[in-house]
Structures are given as C-alpha cells and as structure tokens.
Amino acid sequence: MDEARLPKIKVMPPGPESQKWHSRAAKHMKGYSGQVKQFPVVFASGSGNSISDVDGNTYIDFSAGIYCNSTGHCHPKVVEKTTEHVKTLMNCHDFTTPVKALFLEKLASVLPGDLSGIQLFGGGSEAVEAALRAVRVIKEGKYEMFSFWADWHGKTMNSMSLSSLGNTAFGPRATGCHLSPTPNCFRCPLKLKYPECGLACMEALEGTIEMEGTGQQAGLIMEPIQGYSGSVVYKDEIIPRISEICKRQDMIFVVDEILAGMGRTGKMFCVEHYDIVPDVIVLGKGVAGGFPISAFAVKEEYSWALEVASASTTYGGNPMACAAGLATLEVIEEENLLDNVNAVSKKMMEKLVEIKDSHKIVGDVRGKGFLLGIDLVKDKNTNEPFIEAGKKVYVEAFKRGLAWIPAGNILRLAPPLTMTEDLAIKGLEIIDEAIGIAEKDLGYK
Numbered sequence: 001m002d003e004a005r006l007p008k009i010k011v012m013p014p015g016p017e018s019q020k021w022h023s024r025a026a027k028h029m030k031g032y033s034g035q036v037k038q039f040p041v042v043f044a045s046g047s048g049n050s051i052s053d054v055d056g057n058t059y060i061d062f063s064a065g066i067y068c069n070s071t072g073h074c075h076p077k078v079v080e081k082t083t084e085h086v087k088t089l090m091n092c093h094d095f096t097t098p099v100k101a102l103f104l105e106k107l108a109s110v111l112p113g114d115l116s117g118i119q120l121f122g123g124g125s126e127a128v129e130a131a132l133r134a135v136r137v138i139k140e141g142k143y144e145m146f147s148f149w150a151d152w153h154g155k156t157m158n159s160m161s162l163s164s165l166g167n168t169a170f171g172p173r174a175t176g177c178h179l180s181p182t183p184n185c186f187r188c189p190l191k192l193k194y195p196e197c198g199l200a201c202m203e204a205l206e207g208t209i210e211m212e213g214t215g216q217q218a219g220l221i222m223e224p225i226q227g228y229s230g231s232v233v234y235k236d237e238i239i240p241r242i243s244e245i246c247k248r249q250d251m252i253f254v255v256d257e258i259l260a261g262m263g264r265t266g267k268m269f270c271v272e273h274y275d276i277v278p279d280v281i282v283l284g285k286g287v288a289g290g291f292p293i294s295a296f297a298v299k300e301e302y303s304w305a306l307e308v309a310s311a312s313t314t315y316g317g318n319p320m321a322c323a324a325g326l327a328t329l330e331v332i333e334e335e336n337l338l339d340n341v342n343a344v345s346k347k348m349m350e351k352l353v354e355i356k357d358s359h360k361i362v363g364d365v366r367g368k369g370f371l372l373g374i375d376l377v378k379d380k381n382t383n384e385p386f387i388e389a390g391k392k393v394y395v396e397a398f399k400r401g402l403a404w405i406p407a408g409n410i411l412r413l414a415p416p417l418t419m420t421e422d423l424a425i426k427g428l429e430i431i432d433e434a435i436g437i438a439e440k441d442l443g444y445k
Helices: 017-026 034-038 077-088 096-110 123-136 157-161 200-211 240-246 270-274 319-334 339-358 388-397 422-442
Strands: 044-045 050-053 058-061 113-122 144-148 177-180 219-221 254-255 280-281 292-297 362-368 371-377 405-407 409-415
Touching: 034 362, 034 388, 034 405, 050 123, 050 362, 058 077, 058 422, 077 292, 077 319, 096 113, 096 292, 096 319, 123 219, 123 280, 123 292, 123 409, 144 200, 177 362, 219 240, 240 254, 240 270, 319 339, 339 362, 339 371, 371 388, 388 409, 388 422
Parallel strands: 144 177, 144 219, 219 254, 254 280
Antiparallel strands: 044 050, 050 058, 113 292, 280 292, 362 371, 371 409, 405 409
8 A cells, every 4th residue: 555645535434335334233233332333434454554444445544453453454474474374273272383382482582571471362351361360379369459440451350340440331340359549640530740749649559458458469450551541651650669569568460561562662561661570461462463362471480370270262372373473573573663663653742742732622642652642621721531522533533534543532543563654644634633623613713
C-alpha cells in the first residue's frame, strides 16, 4: 500500500457493504465493544500500517487490532512462518515442537532479568488467571491479591475481580481480591496535587493491604500503564515504590504487560523504563503480530511453582502461534522497531502537545512510545471528563480515515510498531480536525 495515498475514503463509512455484513452478524453476535457500537465498519484486509473495509475504504491504523498487530498487518515474515505450520501441524496439545523450543528460547532472551520460567496460553485473561494460581502456589496457600482502581486484567473470574468493572453486570468479586486507589496524578482519586501530595496513594496502598487484607496477602498485580482506562502513565517513582511495598509486605509483584509489552512503549517491556524486574510478568497481544498467544514468566527461583500450578492448555503454544511469535520477535529486532517507536513517538508527542495547546477541550495528552492517549475535558480547570466529545471525535476521525480506539472521554492511539513519521502526523492531523469539529458542534468555539 502506497502510504502517500492514505487514507483513502471512497464511500462515507460505515458504507452499505459494512452495514449489510454487520447487520447479518449482529443477529447472532451480541455484546460488541464500544468501538464497534459507535462505528460498525466491517474490515476485509490489512497491510502494514493500514486496514481496509468491505466498501473499499482504507484507513490509517492507530489501533493495531487493539494493541495486537505489533509488526503491522500481515507482515510477510510472520505470514510465511505461520503458514508453514498451517500446512504441517496446527496443534498437538502441550507436546514440544521444534518451533516451540525456538520461540521459548527467543522469548526468554528478551525477558527482563532472570524471568525464565514460562507457560504459554491462548488469551490474556487465561494467562493472568494462571499467573495468579502460580502466585498462590509460591506463597504456600496465601490467597489475597491486590490491584488498582481502573486497572483491567481480563474477563475471567479472578482477572475481572482485580479489574474495575464499571457498570458491568458481574456480581461480587472473587474472595480475596482487593483494589486500591490508582496513582493517577491527572485525576487523583484522593483529590491531591503532585508533588505536594507526598505520594499519599502509596500510603493508601499499604493501608488497603493492611486494613482490607486479613494477613493472607499473596501478591499485587498492576498494569505499568493503564490501557483500558485511557493510557494512564504513572510518575517515574511510582512503580519502584510499589515494588518496594511488595517486598516489605512479603508479596509477589506481578506486572501485567499484556497491553504495554512487546516494544509498544519503546522498550521491549514497560518495566524496563524503571529498571525493575518483577517477580512475575504477563504478556500477550503484540507478542505474535496479531496471532493469538499469551504467556507469563516467573523468576528462576519460582520456576518450581509452575510444576505445581496447572500448566497445560488446549491451544497454548500451538505450532502456528509459536511460529508467529518467533517471527514477530525476530522482526522487532531485525527491523529495529524499538528505535522506530522511540523516534516516531517523539514527533507524535510534539504534535499532540500542539493539539492540546490549541483546543479548549483537550485536557491532557500522555503516553510512552506508541501507547498514547488524548483526554477530553469540559473544563481544563476541573478536568471534568467530556464523554460526549470523546464519542464525537472518535466518529469524526474514523469517517475521515483513522481507525483508532475510544474509551469514553479518552481516545487511545496504538499504531503498529512499524508506523512511519509521515503517516503518524497525517493521522494526528485528522484527529486535530475532528476535535475542531466537535468543539464547534458542542459550543466550544
């Protein structure tokens, strides 16, 4: 695809073919995500940094399959290596295959520190659940787990119990799951200001552990950057402080890098920005260029626990997934994609700051690497979320050829690691235009 010609809108989306196919699927498929409900376009193909719908429209991709297509759509090497195993062996349960051994070796080589005990799964929630089982084995029967408000760890029982549920019809959390106020300095849940606050959120965390817990604390799981809740980036001292608290409380520190990992923040794993090696790390999404695979890894000293915790899965580590994962890791290295993320994201952030300064409803722009967010507000003095504006900006930009991710008043930008500077700036110009339209329509100009 010639990027100079992107985006290419032939028919106002969602076009008639999208409407036809979505209507057919919606008769049976229930519970679509917010992004589909707001803009039910039907995709047909993807190539590199672009994605095309069934009406012939081609969009700049600022979603990457919601953080999954790290090497761009249908990278030739990923396609080739995956196809080899589609033709030869798709699944053999948890038996070893040569490509699995190669993938495990490659993954171990890029993991931080001595995180070398690995289990493979199919989806992120499954990996989180397995990691939590391992934590409870390591802590010999202790079962209490802690996380933060607005974190998101999955859609299974324990992973969801350690997530912010919003209006989800869910019922009680699983036993022993507790959440502490998020260290979000833009919207401090304690109504304090940084740095005068003295990081009171960390005192709140210790208080939650000691007062809500019953002495059976096993571990803490956190996203190093909150994704679902709007690309919330913490102050540099936060994650090291949390690591210290876990050590002091004799808890296992689990970092959920499913969304933030695999190069998305400009380092292979987000915790590397803080020189931290957690006890357990969970990964997924971008690890196989869009093919389903997830994993978690523990420090070598805890590898014994993986022999005790239930390990095997029906699809985890199948030959196709391992081939896609191996190829993806090789592409990230061979094409110097971390350097690309750091260089292009710097230009993107400069443009985002310009957008913030020129619009009344942009309260904050933030992120690391290609994990970015735009926070829309009704008033920059109060930072009151402007959800109506978020919906409008999302739709207006999509109409103009930008495929991206909404989250209420927060708009998320997650291009493939292959995104070029010219195309990234073009995408941001579309967003700039869409914000201007929203301001005008909502009476802010």
